Amino acid sequence: xxxxxxxxxxxxxxxxxxxxxxxxxxxxxxxxxxxxxxxxxxxxxxxxxxxxxxxxxxxxxxxxxxxxxxxxxxxxxxxxxxxxxxxxxxxxxxxxxxxxxxxxxxxxxxxxxxxx
Amino acid sequence: xxxxxxxxxxxxxxxxxxxxxxxxxxxxxxxxxxxxxxxxxxxxxxxxxxxxxxxxxxxxxxxxxxxxxxxxxxxxxxxxxxxxxxxxxxxxxxxxxxxxxxxxxxxxxxxxxx
Numbered sequence: 001x002x003x004x005x006x007x008x009x010x011x012x013x014x015x016x017x018x019x020x021x022x023x024x025x026x027x028x029x030x031x032x033x034x035x036x037x038x039x040x041x042x043x044x045x046x047x048x049x050x051x052x053x054x055x056x057x058x059x060x061x062x063x064x065x066x067x068x069x070x071x072x073x074x075x076x077x078x079x080x081x082x083x084x085x086x087x088x089x090x091x092x093x094x095x096x097x098x099x100x101x102x103x104x105x106x107x108x109x110x111x112x113x114x115x116x
Numbered sequence: 117x118x119x120x121x122x123x124x125x126x127x128x129x130x131x132x133x134x135x136x137x138x139x140x141x142x143x144x145x146x147x148x149x150x151x152x153x154x155x156x157x158x159x160x161x162x163x164x165x166x167x168x169x170x171x172x173x174x175x176x177x178x179x180x181x182x183x184x185x186x187x188x189x190x191x192x193x194x195x196x197x198x199x200x201x202x203x204x205x206x207x208x209x210x211x212x213x214x215x216x217x218x219x220x221x222x223x224x225x226x227x228x229x230x
Contacts, residue, residue: 004159031216033217033218040222041222042205042220042221042222042223043205043207043218043220045217045218048215048217050215056213056215058217090159090160092160103165104150104162104165105150105152105160105162105207105218106162107152107159107160107161108159109157109158109159110157110158110159
């Protein structure tokens with residue numbers, strides 16, 4: 001059972017380049033999300049999805065796109081990379097609860113992204 | 117807006133000591149509270165999840181309590197070991213925009229010295 005798998009683990013981009021961060025989970029979880037983690041800022045939600053075909057914005061969505069064509073995959077796209085997007089990106093998944101029966105979030109190991 | 121605060125930001129203790137990590141949140145309208153562990157260069161691992169109707173959860177040497185009315189949670193670690201060294205984050209699940217979201221604290225970095 002691989003859990004949540006993120007690729008690549010490290011990436012260096014130049015300003016203006018685009019790229020896609022991959023996230024896949026094998027637990028048949030409905031809920032998937034992307035966070036960025038910055039020193040002194042904690043984890044901030046970028047985008048999330050409650051199921052295939054359904055996505056929504058989180059706290060810091062600007063400059064990022066997502067899609068959810070399958071239950072397993074939830075890629076994050078940087079449209080035109082900027083130095084402010086240098087961060088560690090985490091993907092997470094969980095069963096979709098109804099508030100009172102939320103299940104723990106499972107996190108990937110992260111993608112460390114540097115934009116020059 | 118829900119805000120989650122963790123104090124202290126860093127803590128260093130000798131091996132074998134019992135310790136308490138604190139988490140506070142500003143809005144009591146939460147579904148649950150989770151404690152996570154993050155090792156350097158790694159993702160987050162869920163340690164304990166307390167539903168809003170519960171007062172505490174235990175797993176091994178870890179015990180987490182929740183006082184929703186006062187907006188506080190504590191993570192108690194008994195007989196600490198060097199392997200417990202990590203950053204501990206708490207997060208609350210809230211309802212927002214018809215879905216549910218996690219709001220994280222900034223974490224407490226724990227160092228257990230041999």
